[in-house]
Amino acid sequence: MEALYRSLVPDFEAQVVGATEGEVEHIEALAGRPLPRFYRWFLLRMGGHMGPFEYPTIDFTAKAVLAAYSKRLVHPDSRFLMIGHEGDEMMPLHVFYDLDCLARDDARVTKNHVLGGEFHHQFETLREMFAWGNVLALHVEELGQRCVGNFYDPEGDVLARLVPVLTNLGFASPIATGSHCGLFRGPRGAVVTRATPGLETDIHTFRMGAADAGGLRRILGAIACETALKVNVREWFPPLAP
Structure with missing residues (x-):
């Protein structure tokens, strides 16, 4: 993670x-x-201030978490630990760990409304959530042409098909991930994908960026031609000319 952060913001330590x-x-x-x-690593490294990796409306600092408990916005629970306070009053979905779903020295990340109710699972690990968000915001969104859509694998494992073709195109993953999150960066662009934890991995939503529309089409074309994945592009940013 430190290597990823440093590649995105060279002086992030300061x-x-x-x-x-x-x-x-x-x-x-x-x-x-x-x-x-x-x-524990995250808290001791940047749990006081996340600097360039802050989320626009979610406060992951230790002070915000402790304040939420002290104000009784949330109550101690044997399974769910609040780790991020959502400041958007229109969509007050706070971020929690599901400590009964541990994975890779980490745990599942889920969201829940301030008034309770159903939990909405986000990522298998907090590490993946942070890496996915940072690669999206600081790499994909910085490229000239982007698109969003989904990959569908009839045999149920999108990443197993996606990794080989992107590797051949020069992409690499900055961190190890599970089957529900894909992160790829390379000389031709960047790709992030995700599927809901606990559900099947046959569909991944994706966000992808390249220098221009031609570069993005080449990446999409390679995936469509060299794998059995069904590729559905829902939207282009900026919109392509008719």
Whole structure:
């Protein structure tokens, strides 16, 4: 993760602030169990201020988490630990860990309304959520032509088909991921994909960027021609000329 952050923002170390050991211990006490290794790393590295990796409306700092509990916006739970406070009052879906779904020194990330109700699963790990969001915001969205859509694999594993063709095109994943999240960066562009944790992996939504429409079409063409994936592009940014 540090290598990814450094590739996106070379001086990121000077712009982030870690949480204190006391804050981390307090959050662990609220969880009632040891924190996932990645979350502990995140808190001590940038749990005081995320610098260029801040989310527009979600506050992941230790202070925000502890304040939510102290104000009784949320209550300690043996399974779900709040890790991000959503400040958008129109869509107040706070971010939680599902500590019963551990994975790769991390845990499933889910969202829940401030008033409770159904949980909406987001990523298998917080590491993947952060990496997906950062590659999208700081790489894909910086490219001249982007598109969004979905990949469908009739045999049920989008990434198993996608990885070989993108590798041949010079793409590589900046971090290891599970079958529900794909991250690819290369000289021709960048691609992020995701599927809902706990559901099948036959459909991944994707966001993709390249320098221009021609470069993006070449990537999409290679995927369509060299794999059995069904490629559906829903929208282009900026819109293509008729």
